Amino acid sequence: IEQASLSQEELQREIEQKQNEGKEKDLLIAQKDREFDDCTGRLEELRRGMEEFSGRMEESTRALAQLSAKASDAKIGAMTAASSIAEIGLRRSNVSGALAAKRKQAEELGRTANDCVEMLRGADERITALTNAGKGCEMRLDSRRRRAEAVRQESDRLRLETQDKLHRIQALEGLERNLEGFTQSVKAVVRAASHGELAGIHGPVSRLIRVP
Numbered sequence: 001i002e003q004a005s006l007s008q009e010e011l012q013r014e015i016e017q018k019q020n021e022g023k024e025k026d027l028l029i030a031q032k033d034r035e036f037d038d039c040t041g042r043l044e045e046l047r048r049g050m051e052e053f054s055g056r057m058e059e060s061t062r063a064l065a066q067l068s069a070k071a072s073d074a075k076i077g078a079m080t081a082a083s084s085i086a087e088i089g090l091r092r093s094n095v096s097g098a099l100a101a102k103r104k105q106a107e108e109l110g111r112t113a114n115d116c117v118e119m120l121r122g123a124d125e126r127i128t129a130l131t132n133a134g135k136g137c138e139m140r141l142d143s144r145r146r147r148a149e150a151v152r153q154e155s156d157r158l159r160l161e162t163q164d165k166l167h168r169i170q171a172l173e174g175l176e177r178n179l180e181g182f183t184q185s186v187k188a189v190v191r192a193a194s195h196g197e198l199a200g201i202h203g204p205v206s207r208l209i210r211v212p
Contacts, residue, residue, distance in 0.1 A: 011092045015085060022081040025074055032071040039064045 043064060 011088055011095065015092070017086045018081055018085045020086060022078060022085065025078045029071065029074045029078060032074055036064075036067055036071060039067055051085060060210065 043061075
């Protein structure tokens with residue numbers, strides 16, 4: 001935009017320069033017109049005295065032709081200056097249109113930038129909310145992991161305790177089955193009773209009682 005403003009100022013100075021040149025050429029044309037009029041008067045005087053001043057008449061004619069050529073050149077210069085001024089005016093109009101388009105584009109970009117800022121602000125808020133939610137989920141997950149670990153440890157403890165009790169039960173059943181702790185005579189009596197060889201013998205007390 002600053003470059004466009006500088007270009008517009010340069011165009012304005014160029015227009016003013018061309019206008020001044022046009023004015024100078026107009027003054028020159030007016031001057032040449034006056035000179036032309038003077039020459040025309042002199043030509044009339046020379047014509048009235050043609051027979052006496054024929055030599056001077058030819059000289060004046062040549063001078064008149066030169067002045068006419070200069071006047072024509074001056075008029076052509078003025079027309080060229082006018083054309084240049086018109087061209088500069090067109091360029092100025094084009095520059096003004098380009099400046100207006102740039103201003104409009106700048107406004108649109110400003111609105112787009114504002115929209116982007118709002119979108120970023122919303123995204124930041126969303127990220128913050130999701131981060132907080134993630135932290136909450138992590139805390140709940142950690143709590144569940146701790147509870148699961150506690151349950152696993154308790155399960156392992158109960159499993160080991162159960163296995164220990166099963167081993168003890170199996171050991172006791174083996175002792176009972178083999179009648180460990182009894183003398184050989186007692187073992188023989190119990191075995192004979194279990195085969196129906198002795199009546200009135202029901203077996204050792206550990207097989208007869210039930211503990212709740």
